[in-house]
Amino acid sequence: MIEIQRLRTQTDQIIKALAKKDIDPAPLVEQAIAYDTERRSLQTTLQNQRASLNDLSRQIGQALKEKDSLRADTLRQQTQALKDSIQQLEKQLQEVEAKLEEVLIRLPNPPHDSVPEGRSAAENVVVFQSERPLLSAEGRLPHWEIAEKRGLIDFARGAKVSGSGFPFYVGDGAKLQRALIQFFLDEAEKAGYLEMEPPFLVNTDTAFGTGQLPDKDAQMYYVPLDELYLIPTAEVPLTNYYRDEILEEAQLPIKLCGYSPCFRREAGSYGKDVRGLNRLHQFDKVEIVQIVQPERSYEVLEAMREYVQGLVDKLELAYRTVLLCGGDMSFASAKTYDVEAWSPAQQRWLEVSSVSNFETFQSYRMKLRYRKGKSTELVHTLNGSALALPRIVAALLETHQMPDGRIRVPAVLQPYLQKAYL
């Protein structure tokens, strides 16, 4: 959500930036500003009347103290008209505020200046590619076949027990999940992130805080009886950890990491893109989150991106990083990099991480600020997958497949798995 004060003072820049997200922002922005003007005028009138009423109340108190009940009664009679008027103004103000909120909520985060224009993924910009060769499909089974064949993943029984998109990981397959999670957490800790195990279900305020509500509510599983959402990513509980708080500047940067299963409805997905591990309803992920001073957030974004690239590299996978164009970015992000691993059998890139700077989009919703001198300022929040498991496993199974069908375990995982081959 964009700060209304910013929208008021930097209207043109914001409209220009928003246009990159492939929407026509001007009507919404103008509407917001109109509601804001109305809101402020109502508020001023209301506050003046409240001040008068407060003054009358004080006088009544004074009169009663002096046992002058006659004067008190006279004053009391003057209050009714004010009270009626105040009540009416309050109602009007509430209505305008609701309308303003409704419009503000529909405005996405304006992209950063460095975000390229473009409408779809085709216009994303490759900013880095590793030097590892892009292996051919020849002689390689796609991960869903090799995984079934070696008894690492059971898609069919997962579908029986829960539905499509809920695989069982079996034996070494399950151990590989555990190894990856632990490897990612250990790496994050070395990089200075504090490990957290977050709740996997969150309330509506939390889902609103990071921007999942109201925009993406169809993406989340919901438990109506308890009004709780299953998290689509650990970003949601981790970023909301400090919601509604004022941090001391010395606490920053705050660096959190956490493992969680992630639940996504993925309604409407189908076809080859969702085959095997490409897209699941439940998957494992380690997430990293940073809460930083605004002036540092873009250098932190680069550091996080490099950190994530390093992880993929340590798993001995070919990868590249793309800078998302305006039209392909999420609603809440100001700038996003996707890190993609090469899938030899599918001959395509798989998104294994998304690293984003949200600037104040989330902190404004969450009222997350830090003390800066005499006043307070909204922090910038960032997050990134480090990493999401399924597509990493897919790339791993395809890349490290041996001619005899065995899977070579990358050196960094061998201490966790206690084996060189699966």
Place this chain on the structure above:
RNA sequence: GGAGAGAUGCCGGAGUGGUCGAACGGGCCUGACUUGAAAUCAGGUAGCCUGCGUUGAGUAGGCUCGGGGGUUCGAAUCCCUCUCUCUCCGCCA
């Protein structure tokens, strides 16, 4: 799930209808004393919104004592409701 108690500023803790945004204590900040420090003394120490001013100098007003609603000229104080915490019982990994 049942019964009871509670939620106040950075922390502890008072306050049961009238200058209460809030006593008192602690912490922290500034200043004085000191060669320096401690001790002592004095002052300061919440956030949000709006107007004017400034462009992070302020100033006037409004709102906020867990959240929401109500009673009243007036509520931290009374009523309703929700959330959370604690104690006891039940259940349970």
